[in-house]
Amino acid sequence: MEMPNLSPLRRGALAALLTACGAAAHAAGPAELAAGYAAQAAAPPSAARGEQFFTQAHGREWSCASCHGTPPTASGKHAATGKSIAPLAPAFNPDRFTDPAKVEKWFRRNCNDVAGRECSAGEKADVLAWLMTLKK
Incomplete structure (x- = not known):
């Protein structure tokens, strides 16, 4: 695929995005999704930023942790329902x-609930990076 007039960094990000989109028909994993978001953001993910984003409020009534718990390793409970x-x-x-489509739907809905907006690719990569650090 020819990608004229794009910097090498943008070409790489676009290629990663296209790869992630192509993976929608196949099972992905959190590492692959985080890599795709990090490429979109053109920055490496940070588990520390992900934990901070997850546990803090962003101007709305809830944080991610309000429903998913801290850490989100057990079943949670929706704060309203x-x-x-x-x-x-x-x-x-x-x-x-x-499932990349479900992940996007989940981020879109939940980021709107906690931040009143869509999350950036960097925020998504950070949250996934942190979630992947949580082990049994």
Whole structure:
């Protein structure tokens, strides 16, 4: 695929994004998704920033931890509906972060709830980086 008029960094980010989009038909994993988001952000992910983003409020009533718990290694509970939420950390729920379309839907909905906006690619990469550090 010819990508004229793009810097090498943007070409790499675009290639990673296209790869991530192509993976939508196949099972992915949190590491592959985090790598795709990091390429979009053109910055390496930070687990420390991910933990901070997850546990702090962002001008709204809830933080991510309000429903998913801290750390999100056990079942959580939706703050408004009381609906049970399966563990978020991939080591505690291997089905998490395997479908790129579902991950995007999850980030879109939840970032709107906690930040009132869509999360940036860097924020998504950071949160995934932190979640992958949580082990049994």
